[in-house]
Amino acid sequence: MFDKFQNNDRMLMLFFIFLVLAGPILLAPFGAGYPDLLQRFCIFGIFAIGFNILFGLTGYLSFGHAAFLGVGSYSAVWMFKLLTMNVIPALILAVIIAGLFSLLIGFISLRRSGIYFSILTLAFAQMSFSLAYSVLTPITNGETGLQLTLDDPRILDAANTSGSLPSTNFFGLTMNSTAKFEFFGMVFQFNVGFYFCAVMLILAFYLAMRIFRSPFGLMLKAIKTNQNRLNYTGVNTRPYTLAAFVISGMYAGLAGGLMACTDPLAGAERMQWTASGEVVLMTILGGSGTLLGPVLGAGFIKYFENIFSKINENVLHGWFSFLPDGLEDLIVWVLHFFVGKGWHLTLGLLFMMVVIFLPGGLLQGASHIIDWIRGKKQSSSTQISNPNSMPAE
Amino acid sequence: MSILEVQNVNKSFGGLKALQNVNLSVEEGTIHAIIGPNGAGKSTLLNCFIGKLIPDTGTVNFNGQSLLGMKAHEINQTGVSRVFQTPEIFSDLTVYENVMIPCFAKRDGSFCLNALNRVKSEAEIHDKAEHMMEDVNMADKKDMVASSLSRGDKRRLEMAMCLAQDPQLLLLDEPTAGMARADTNNTIDLLAEIQNKRHITMAVIEHDMHVVFSLAQKISVLAQGTVIVEDLPENIKGHPKVQEAYLGGAH
Numbered sequence: 182m183f184d185k186f187q188n189n190d191r192m193l194m195l196f197f198i199f200l201v202l203a204g205p206i207l208l209a210p211f212g213a214g215y216p217d218l219l220q221r222f223c224i225f226g227i228f229a230i231g232f233n234i235l236f237g238l239t240g241y242l243s244f245g246h247a248a249f250l251g252v253g254s255y256s257a258v259w260m261f262k263l264l265t266m267n268v269i270p271a272l273i274l275a276v277i278i279a280g281l282f283s284l285l286i287g288f289i290s291l292r293r294s295g296i297y298f299s300i301l302t303l304a305f306a307q308m309s310f311s312l313a314y315s316v317l318t319p320i321t322n323g324e325t326g327l328q329l330t331l332d333d334p335r336i337l338d339a340a341n342t343s344g345s346l347p348s349t350n351f352f353g354l355t356m357n358s359t360a361k362f363e364f365f366g367m368v369f370q371f372n373v374g375f376y377f378c379a380v381m382l383i384l385a386f387y388l389a390m391r392i393f394r395s396p397f398g399l400m401l402k403a404i405k406t407n408q409n410r411l412n413y414t415g416v417n418t419r420p421y422t423l424a425a426f427v428i429s430g431m432y433a434g435l436a437g438g439l440m441a442c443t444d445p446l447a448g449a450e451r452m453q454w455t456a457s458g459e460v461v462l463m464t465i466l467g468g469s470g471t472l473l474g475p476v477l478g479a480g481f482i483k484y485f486e487n488i489f490s491k492i493n494e495n496v497l498h499g500w501f502s503f504l505p506d507g508l509e510d511l512i513v514w515v516l517h518f519f520v521g522k523g524w525h526l527t528l529g530l531l532f533m534m535v536v537i538f539l540p541g542g543l544l545q546g547a548s549h550i551i552d553w554i555r556g557k558k559q560s561s562s563t564q565i566s567n568p569n570s571m572p573a574e
Numbered sequence: 575m576s577i578l579e580v581q582n583v584n585k586s587f588g589g590l591k592a593l594q595n596v597n598l599s600v601e602e603g604t605i606h607a608i609i610g611p612n613g614a615g616k617s618t619l620l621n622c623f624i625g626k627l628i629p630d631t632g633t634v635n636f637n638g639q640s641l642l643g644m645k646a647h648e649i650n651q652t653g654v655s656r657v658f659q660t661p662e663i664f665s666d667l668t669v670y671e672n673v674m675i676p677c678f679a680k681r682d683g684s685f686c687l688n689a690l691n692r693v694k695s696e697a698e699i700h701d702k703a704e705h706m707m708e709d710v711n712m713a714d715k716k717d718m719v720a721s722s723l724s725r726g727d728k729r730r731l732e733m734a735m736c737l738a739q740d741p742q743l744l745l746l747d748e749p750t751a752g753m754a755r756a757d758t759n760n761t762i763d764l765l766a767e768i769q770n771k772r773h774i775t776m777a778v779i780e781h782d783m784h785v786v787f788s789l790a791q792k793i794s795v796l797a798q799g800t801v802i803v804e805d806l807p808e809n810i811k812g813h814p815k816v817q818e819a820y821l822g823g824a825h
Contacts, residue, residue, distance in 0.1 A: 391689065391690050391692075392689045392690075394692055394693055394694070395688060395689050395690060395691050395692060395693060396678050396682070396686070396688050396691055396693055396696065396699075397686070397687060397688050397689040397691075398689070398693075399667075399671060399674065399675060399678070399693055400675065400678070402664075402666070402667060402671075403664050403667065403671075403675050405666065406664040406665055406666040406667060407662060407663065407664050407665065409662055410662040410663060410664060410735075411664075411675070412645075412646040412647050412650075413624065413646055413647075413650055413655070413656055413662070414647075414650060414675060414676045414679045414735065414739070415647050415650035415651045415676075415679045415680070415683075415684055415739065416647055416675075416679045416684055416685070417645070417647045417684035417685050418647075420685040421685065424687055424689075428689075
């Protein structure tokens, strides 16, 4: 039985690696094949995977994870300003600082559970957000956001004589360099920044998978189902929840660092509660407690945000131009509430439907469909065998 | 030698004196039953053993070590396990995982950051878990989700989880509550077998006199928060004080 499991995990991993690396090709027909969006898929995928380690395994719902994302971004940009434009030191610092920050917040917030824990984390995140805007302006550059300037020291890099801002790189490979290919009128863009984020996403996914399958992960699942019993089984649940909180905080820090790597700029709005809420939506939409779900949810939400919001009335008129004028106007009038600025409405409806009909998230929906197809195949094969037995009767 | 020594324990909730000067000693290797009418303070007493409640005064010593002020998981790590009145199990996990968790807790202590080990390659844990499930006759149900088990099976699972930790003292709070007669007899046999095989000391709270008299080697009768009699089973049945406590006074 366990051999089969191992093979399944390996299959899942290979499938995931293929999907991520082939992203620019697979998503181009959907209009999502451009580097900026692909990078965002990966970054928010990492963010959601990390959040899922806390929420999906232990059931502790944090409403303050955006704080760690923001801290990661600030740390990375500071590294770009002071040390070097290479992304590796920036990411290392981002993860460490986010880890320390989450250790502090987790240590205090995890004294409570349930709704009180959520409120505590929310309060901390909003506090960080406000501080970043006001008191901490020397570090965060307040409303303008932390940016690169020409006179930053960057002690490890050669003196910048070009007169323009340097760009982030991975040992010389510039993050924003893109190779474009055209096939059958479609443009495929292969971007260094995307592939860097993709490798990080794959590593993050692999680590999450190891955690899910470890004794540590089993204990976290036990915390979710019956913390009381676990205490009377001789397990101290506090360090377990704290470790899960710090790990997911570090994931958020990595995501924040990567955001700064693809676009070296950090603003306080990344720490706002709406950003914390977004990752909750991603995880629940995709399926909390599953491995693939959060990545799927992150992809869905980012796709809606970037693609659905760009569809306007003219585009709709283009789609339905084959219909008679009156009908076309009617359909466009109805649909225009759901696209463009109204994409939140579509997302909201989708979210409601998922929560009501598929409590296990989109991934549960997908497995229902697979089961249904398999069941159909089986029943159709029995139907084929039935006529053979008929004449004998 | 007594493994659990309770002396002068008092506990009150507001004006209600739940326990008054309770003295109790459980001998090593025996099954000690605590009986008494409803509201006599049996469960309160048990809660004082496991760190759920802290007595107002008095001492609770296990193997000469005071349990007062210790946290629930620390008490458990010293060798005290408890079976609850309503089975406390990990309902979302499978039977197998349920049994593996105490095995890990026994081996790794109260906290271990083994996030990169694989559960499936932990051979010794698997051996032990399989063994435990066979002991309580649940090997065929190991892949079932615990919440889908019958009440009797949940109880058996909880028992297996406690036994997986090789406790020195097992506390059982009404292990046969709400069970049919056949299930009750199975539980009696199971407990007797555990005691024979492993010599685990047990303190049992029970209402069912059939269970008490078929298992217990010593009985303490609790009424209104005090131990009125502590004696061998054969002396308990006809004891006037016991009859008084249960029947409301023999006139």
